Amino acid sequence: MRTVYLDNNATTQPDPAVVEAMLPFLREQWGNPSSMHTFGGGVRRHVEQAREQTAALLGADPAEIVFTSGGTESDNAAIRGAVEAMSPRPQVITSRVEHPAVLEPCRWLRDQGYLLTETGVDHLGRLKLDDLREALEAGPAVVSLMWANNETGVLFPIETVAGLVKAAGGIFHTDAVQAVGKVPIDVKHTPVDLLSLSGHKLHAPKGVGALFLRRGTRMKPLLMGGHQEHNRRSGTENVPGIVALGKACELARLGMEADNRRMAALRDRLQAGLLSTCPDSRVNGDRTARMPNTTNISFEYIEGESILYHLSDLGVAASSGSACSSGSLEPSHVLRAMGIPFTAVHGSIRFSLSRFTTEADVTYVLDQLPPIVRKLRAMSPFVKK
Amino acid sequence: MWEYTDKVLDHFRNPRNVGTIEHPDGVGEVGSLACGDALKLTFKLGPDGRIVDAKFQTFGCASAIASSSALTEMVKGMTLEQAAKVTNQDIAEYLGGLPEQKMHCSVMGREALEAAIDNHRTGGTSKRILAGKLLCTCFGVTEEEVRRVVAENHLSTVEEVTNYTKAGGGCGKCKDDIARVIREIRQTEAAAAPDIRPAVRLTMLQKIKMIQETIDKDIRPRLKKDGGDIELLDVDGNTVYVALRGMCANCQMSRVTLRDVVEQPLREFVSPDLVVREGQP
Numbered sequence: 001m002r003t004v005y006l007d008n009n010a011t012t013q014p015d016p017a018v019v020e021a022m023l024p025f026l027r028e029q030w031g032n033p034s035s036m037h038t039f040g041g042g043v044r045r046h047v048e049q050a051r052e053q054t055a056a057l058l059g060a061d062p063a064e065i066v067f068t069s070g071g072t073e074s075d076n077a078a079i080r081g082a083v084e085a086m087s088p089r090p091q092v093i094t095s096r097v098e099h100p101a102v103l104e105p106c107r108w109l110r111d112q113g114y115l116l117t118e119t120g121v122d123h124l125g126r127l128k129l130d131d132l133r134e135a136l137e138a139g140p141a142v143v144s145l146m147w148a149n150n151e152t153g154v155l156f157p158i159e160t161v162a163g164l165v166k167a168a169g170g171i172f173h174t175d176a177v178q179a180v181g182k183v184p185i186d187v188k189h190t191p192v193d194l195l196s197l198s199g200h201k202l203h204a205p206k207g208v209g210a211l212f213l214r215r216g217t218r219m220k221p222l223l224m225g226g227h228q229e230h231n232r233r234s235g236t237e238n239v240p241g242i243v244a245l246g247k248a249c250e251l252a253r254l255g256m257e258a259d260n261r262r263m264a265a266l267r268d269r270l271q272a273g274l275l276s277t278c279p280d281s282r283v284n285g286d287r288t289a290r291m292p293n294t295t296n297i298s299f300e301y302i303e304g305e306s307i308l309y310h311l312s313d314l315g316v317a318a319s320s321g322s323a324c325s326s327g328s329l330e331p332s333h334v335l336r337a338m339g340i341p342f343t344a345v346h347g348s349i350r351f352s353l354s355r356f357t358t359e360a361d362v363t364y365v366l367d368q369l370p371p372i373v374r375k376l377r378a379m380s381p382f383v384k385k
Numbered sequence: 386m387w388e389y390t391d392k393v394l395d396h397f398r399n400p401r402n403v404g405t406i407e408h409p410d411g412v413g414e415v416g417s418l419a420c421g422d423a424l425k426l427t428f429k430l431g432p433d434g435r436i437v438d439a440k441f442q443t444f445g446c447a448s449a450i451a452s453s454s455a456l457t458e459m460v461k462g463m464t465l466e467q468a469a470k471v472t473n474q475d476i477a478e479y480l481g482g483l484p485e486q487k488m489h490c491s492v493m494g495r496e497a498l499e500a501a502i503d504n505h506r507t508g509g510t511s512k513r514i515l516a517g518k519l520l521c522t523c524f525g526v527t528e529e530e531v532r533r534v535v536a537e538n539h540l541s542t543v544e545e546v547t548n549y550t551k552a553g554g555g556c557g558k559c560k561d562d563i564a565r566v567i568r569e570i571r572q573t574e575a576a577a578a579p580d581i582r583p584a585v586r587l588t589m590l591q592k593i594k595m596i597q598e599t600i601d602k603d604i605r606p607r608l609k610k611d612g613g614d615i616e617l618l619d620v621d622g623n624t625v626y627v628a629l630r631g632m633c634a635n636c637q638m639s640r641v642t643l644r645d646v647v648e649q650p651l652r653e654f655v656s657p658d659l660v661v662r663e664g665q666p
Binding site: 303305306309310312313322323330331343379380381382 | 386394397398404418422424442447449
């Protein structure tokens with residue numbers, strides 16, 4: 001059976017070139033880069049090369065890159081580390097549509113007595129800038145707002161946001177886990193202080209990520225007990241992962257423009273095709289400021305998990321914001337924050353493409369999905385005859 | 386992905402009895418779009434009072450569709466009295482089990498069946514009425530419903546109650562109330578549990594007296610409700626000989642009645658060793 005993988009915002013296929021690049025560090029060069037012998041120490045320069053490759057994708061200085069275990073660690077380290085390093089005690093500002101890796105540490109800080117503001121979004125998932133401006137008036141802040149939303153692909157105006165936060169004397173962190181590799185980022189021109197990225201969202205393996213930490217930004221490290229990463233992240237380096245991340249960043253930097261153009265065209269074809277063949281369907285989120293690979297579509301009167309299981313039977317992988325597919329009983333907090341009606345939230349499906357997605361993949365989904373929607377609607381008590 | 390059994394996946398992929406019956410004898414509608422699942426059940430009775438056809442329409446996940454499909458298959462051929470006894474565990478068992486977090490799908494099936502039977506008994510006038518006070522406002526679950534599910538499924542944690550009824554799965558404000566309900570039911574059950582009586586050897590006379598007392602106080606009133614009666618004929622050691630009278634005498638279900646309505650209370654109140662037989666020794 002063919003596999004059509006349209007769940008790239010969950011994880012991506014490691015690029016074969018990335019796998020090739022990391023294998024020597026599992027097979028032969030498995031030494032510890034901190035060792036005082038050539039066998040281990042020789043590995044060091046490969047870690048530093050990866051740091052340069054990662055920095056180049058962001059327009060950062062290599063010294064501003066800290067390798068971590070992934071997006072969740074980067075987010076936790078950035079938010080807790082920046083808050084604890086700041087005095088006097090700052091307030092914390094985030095949005096209601098962040099990934100749990102940001103929301104949960106922020107709410108934990110609230111429970112520790114910090115003032116927390118969660119700003120809202122409008123019906124298209126766009127940040128309410130006035131909410132942010134108002135919150136910033138309450139005093140020095142650590143602000144964490146995502147670059148691109150994982151569920152809708154909607155982009156926040158990070159340059160504007162970073163400008164506002166810096167003008168108010170705050171520290172700005174952005175969770176760019178979805179954006180890196182799919183959106184041009186240049187920290188030389190965007191005044192972010194901290195930025196999180198994850199390897200497995202851009203065709204590197206799971207278990208590796210990075211934190212951009214602007215020179216001069218204070219951060220209390222989350223992990224202690226070693227000297228690695230200049231005391232900013234202790235623990236023996238995940239050398240194969242770091243080398244893979246470096247390679248993946250290089251591939252993303254070189255191919256981004258062409259890949260984005262192709263992905264956006266395929267995504268638009270998929271979206272337009274589904275909207276025209278499935279009545280009572282709608283796109284969730286702002287179509288003008290959106291990642292090139294994502295579309296989130298709601299099919300009214302039916303439930304997301306059933307759609308996903310039928311798609312899976314046909315080899316198609318996607319995801320849903322419905323309650324049943326999340327493992328909790330609450331449907332997507334992102335779509336709910338946008339004020340999308342429950343009816344649409346339960347039937348929402350996220351399609352996220354990658355540079356490996358083909359025309360044939362899109363054609364296959366356009367052929368297979370409409371009959372599934374019809375079948376499920378035929379048994380829905382909410383379809384008006 | 387969920388760990389669904391093959392039977393769940395089969396009923397999801399090939400749902401039986403999808404649709405609505407025209408001029409049904411009973412209609413049950415439960416759930417809502419907001420809750421994330423909803424089920425409309427219709428059934429038709431045959432001349433013998435048995436369910437000859439049942440159809441469903443479901444909005445929900447794979448296990449909600451499978452539970453609905455299974456329910457329609459199970460109830461066909463049942464009398465309404467039999468159908469009324471179908472529990473959510475029966476539905477889950479029919480499917481070879483459901484993931485814990487999906488047990489509420491089987492509860493939804495039982496609720497729809499109940500609503501449809503009520504609807505029939507009230508001549509098509511009754512829609513499902515939420516009885517009692519709402520415990521979980523997010524998912525519209527009443528305290529009575531939580532009580533029932535806790536008792537029937539022997540639940541002991543708030544998380545289990547959420548898996549079975551969805552109550553507590555939204556804002557979480559009712560979690561304390563759910564914990565209170567569980568505590569109350571546990572206490573009642575503990576009070577009702579047979580006390581650990583010292584194994585006293587009953588004399589034959591004491592035993593016969595206690596059997597007669599149990600029949601008079603517990604068994605006969607229950608049988609009389611269905612137009613039946615019972616007579617104690619003899620006791621030989623641990624074997625109790627009885628005769629069923631009235632409606633019970635020719636009842637097809639008399640063996641079940643003998644076991645559930647006669648033997649069970651005698652074992653509980655007199656001695657666990659008793660065996661009940663119909664007729665003369």
